[in-house]
Amino acid sequence: MTVPYERPWRGVLVATALPLRDDLSVDHGRYAEHCAWLVENGCDGVVPNGSLGEYQVLTPEERAQVVETAVAAVGGDRVMPGVAAYGSAEARRWAEQARDAGCGAVMLLPPNAYRADERSVLAHYAEVARAGLPVVAYNNPVDTKVDLVPELLAKLHGEGHVQAVKEFSGDVRRAYRIAELAPDLDLLVGADDVLLELAVAGAKGWIAGYPNALPGASVRLYRAAVDGDLATARKLYEQLHPLLRWDSQVEFVQAIKLSMDVVGRYGGPCRPPRVPLLPGQRDEVRAATERAVAAGLG
Numbered sequence: 001m002t003v004p005y006e007r008p009w010r011g012v013l014v015a016t017a018l019p020l021r022d023d024l025s026v027d028h029g030r031y032a033e034h035c036a037w038l039v040e041n042g043c044d045g046v047v048p049n050g051s052l053g054e055y056q057v058l059t060p061e062e063r064a065q066v067v068e069t070a071v072a073a074v075g076g077d078r079v080m081p082g083v084a085a086y087g088s089a090e091a092r093r094w095a096e097q098a099r100d101a102g103c104g105a106v107m108l109l110p111p112n113a114y115r116a117d118e119r120s121v122l123a124h125y126a127e128v129a130r131a132g133l134p135v136v137a138y139n140n141p142v143d144t145k146v147d148l149v150p151e152l153l154a155k156l157h158g159e160g161h162v163q164a165v166k167e168f169s170g171d172v173r174r175a176y177r178i179a180e181l182a183p184d185l186d187l188l189v190g191a192d193d194v195l196l197e198l199a200v201a202g203a204k205g206w207i208a209g210y211p212n213a214l215p216g217a218s219v220r221l222y223r224a225a226v227d228g229d230l231a232t233a234r235k236l237y238e239q240l241h242p243l244l245r246w247d248s249q250v251e252f253v254q255a256i257k258l259s260m261d262v263v264g265r266y267g268g269p270c271r272p273p274r275v276p277l278l279p280g281q282r283d284e285v286r287a288a289t290e291r292a293v294a295a296g297l298g
């Protein structure tokens with residue numbers, strides 16, 4: 001299987017939803033099939049053990065096996081696991097596990113057990129980088145309360161700790177500041193509903209949620225956006241945006257899994273503390289997904 005990019009975090013990497021059985025055990029067979037299906041439908045790789053993969057509620061054994069399952073399904077160069085943990089030593093161990101499994105890179109949140117200061121953030125990324133794999137920073141100040149502002153990202157990159165950033169702040173203006181301060185730091189789209197804006201601003205990849213349900217249309221959207229075919233990209237973006245915006249909602253895991261069910265994939269349940277969508281939310285997601293399928297975006 002040919003790897004499309006020298007930098008394995010580029011292109012469309014899907015933050016994979018994790019199939020759970022009715023008893024909430026992990027269905028590794030379905031997960032392997034899902035990873036392979038995403039690549040077969042044009043996605044460049046997968047990101048297991050992100051928030052969409054419900055890593056916070058997995059046992060260590062489950063978390064390790066998820067990575068191994070993805071690698072066996074699509075090859076390590078296409079797998080970039082999330083290695084977030086409360087402690088730097090634990091995050092480094094997850095990076096080492098990813099390295100030993102054959103992965104090409106890892107994705108790392110900043111310290112998030114408390115509102116970490118700059119020195120703590122630098123030390124955290126330095127520790128995980130010692131595992132020897134390229135690190136993609138994940139900036140999600142909404143959930144972590146730690147903001148990897150462009151100036152801090154430039155420091156992290158300048159010291160060799162990170163090679164790219166998944167930018168989830170929603171502030172598209174940061175793309176230009178990051179390019180000024182750290183021109184060799186790859187910007188990756190981190191939220192589905194700012195895909196077009198960040199692609200126009202020079203993003204090199206998309207760590208994506210909704211390709212779990214609609215990979216073909218999502219890949220066409222991304223390719224058109226980065227290639228400058230704005231007529232095609234804008235039309236697809238408008239059609240998909242009623243779904244893409246769910247990626248920035250609290251219920252994003254439940255919404256994406258429901259869309260998977262609607263299009264004939266297997267989304268399945270979530271583990272607590274996530275609870276099912278409210279009836280109105282479920283109706284909204286279902287209707288938007290059905291409209292996308294009717295428009296030929298399935």
